[in-house]
Amino acid sequence: MSRSRSPRRREPRREQRRPRSPERRRSRSPRTKRPLPSQVDAFKGTSDSPAPQKQKPNWRPSGLLAAASNTVSTSAGAVVLKYHEPPEGRKPASSKPWRLYVFKGEDILDELDLYLQSCWLFGREVSVCDYALEHPSCSKQHAVIQFRYIEKRNEFGDKVGKVKPYVIDLESANGTTVNNEKIPEGRYVELRDKDVIKFGHSTREYVLQLPPG
Template sequence: VNKQKASFGLSGALAKDEVTGKVVNGVTLKYNPPADRILPSVQWRFFVFKGDEVLDTLFVHRKDNFLLGSNDKVCDILMEHGSISGQHAILQYRRVPYSGKKEKFMGSMVCKPYLMDLDSTNGTTLNKEKLDGRRYYELRKGDVISFGESTREYVFMVEKNKKK
């Protein structure tokens, strides 16, 4: 008798099962926040441009993540262009080890912003480079992001401290 050995490797069945995903307003979310999520201490903003005109300023520092897309039931930042997916991308703040050159911060943890395309149909670009789906990209001050085929550009900036 030839017995088959048990396989204890990961099958991926849970990842494929939409029932295990978080449901908000009847919609299964495509994204689960990581364990290292953190509320930012810096007041980040998206300045929304169409050409040279500033259309809006979006405050993106009051939560640890912001879902961007066209589904008004679940998205924090609603984008209504026809090329934008329902759950298009996520802005996620993460607590990560400091990797700079200032010795006084060595060994400490810092909050960094990341962007991830959620396998959208028409993609996301960061500084004119198309992002791979389901991968975190670190954002820096002044980065320019566009979604789908929309001509709007989202410039990621920090609120400057007001001098007294």
């Protein structure tokens, strides 16, 4: 079922037929069966009065600058992105070729090589999304599948890190489900092999799979 695909992600794919993830109970997958030195001293005057404290520069963007940094220019105008990758975002290793299969009923309509990118934005905004959702119940920027490097301590107290896939709903109008359970908005939910994702009221199923290696 594998097929080659260019790693470039500028053109979105179209359907054909980026905090700690919360603990949640897992349902069975529906498809399991198949500092610089201080400058205060340098600029002290000759008087005995203490020099005023210098104000430190604030390099954080103002509201307008923050909005501009989140904006992408397209032929249809400026689009404000709802999602940016977190610092722990990582591209998975080639030895972990995660894929996403798009089903309608028993038919496979499409296949995504998720391991080629660290995150995938799903939605109807084709100018910015990596994979276009055409169902009207889906939001323009609906959800993201994000690979994250997460560290945990083992039984010996050593830190062990792994890159794992997560899904986050971007406060979409009609939600995102994993194994028929609606996930919370704006929170990362860990994904596992053979999990089934649905967006909005679309009947298409997006099945996550890690091929055996």
